[in-house]
Amino acid sequence: MKKIILSTLLVLALVSCKKEAEKTEGNISMADSADVVVPEPVAANASLKSLSTQQTTDFLQKKNDTLYVTNFFATWCGPCVREIPHFKKKIEELKDKPVKITFVSVDQKQVWNTEVPRFTQEHGIQNHTILVDGQLLDQNFFASNFKQWDGGAIPFTFMRKGDKTDETLGMMSEEQLNEKINSLLK
Numbered sequence: 001m002k003k004i005i006l007s008t009l010l011v012l013a014l015v016s017c018k019k020e021a022e023k024t025e026g027n028i029s030m031a032d033s034a035d036v037v038v039p040e041p042v043a044a045n046a047s048l049k050s051l052s053t054q055q056t057t058d059f060l061q062k063k064n065d066t067l068y069v070t071n072f073f074a075t076w077c078g079p080c081v082r083e084i085p086h087f088k089k090k091i092e093e094l095k096d097k098p099v100k101i102t103f104v105s106v107d108q109k110q111v112w113n114t115e116v117p118r119f120t121q122e123h124g125i126q127n128h129t130i131l132v133d134g135q136l137l138d139q140n141f142f143a144s145n146f147k148q149w150d151g152g153a154i155p156f157t158f159m160r161k162g163d164k165t166d167e168t169l170g171m172m173s174e175e176q177l178n179e180k181i182n183s184l185l186k
Contacts, residue, residue, distance in 0.1 A: 048105075048117060050131040053141050056104070059130075060145050060158060067161040067184050069101040072154050074134070075111070075119040079171035080155040084123050086174040090181060091128065099181070106134030106154065159184055 051059065062068055071087055073080035084103075091101050103125050105116050112131050120126040134151075142150050148167045149156045157177075159166040161184045168180065 053136050056132050063162050066098040070158045072104045072156040074107045075115050077154050083171045086177045103129040105131050109133050
């Protein structure tokens, strides 16, 4: 009796799979593969770009009329998370001005495709975030790019406009961020 029931269930399962396949095949129209639009996967890290230490140095040393505000953070850093809304507000306020605000994740490379994309998407900063392997940042990197920061703590914010720079180690309040940005925009 068990064999008959199992056989019947197996036949029903195979028949339903065949009918579903026929429905799917019947709905497919003939198209050139170049015309087929495949939706982008919902990969959260699609917009996250990684930079080498040299590329990061080149980015930090840009000298022109744009104010570059670069915030080094990690997903596990409480003070980093608390100051993100201040930066997001400034991004919106200054979107038509020569200001570029960038978040640099120094999280371990192992979480670049999991935790960091989820975090940046959750906080709405995925289009303003780059990845740098924090384990590759050595004393030479810090000494050649910053006066204060030795990599020992985050958050750290570096601002540059032309030859003028500003460094802030630790969390910034919204007022501090506004004051620093305004002074460099003068």
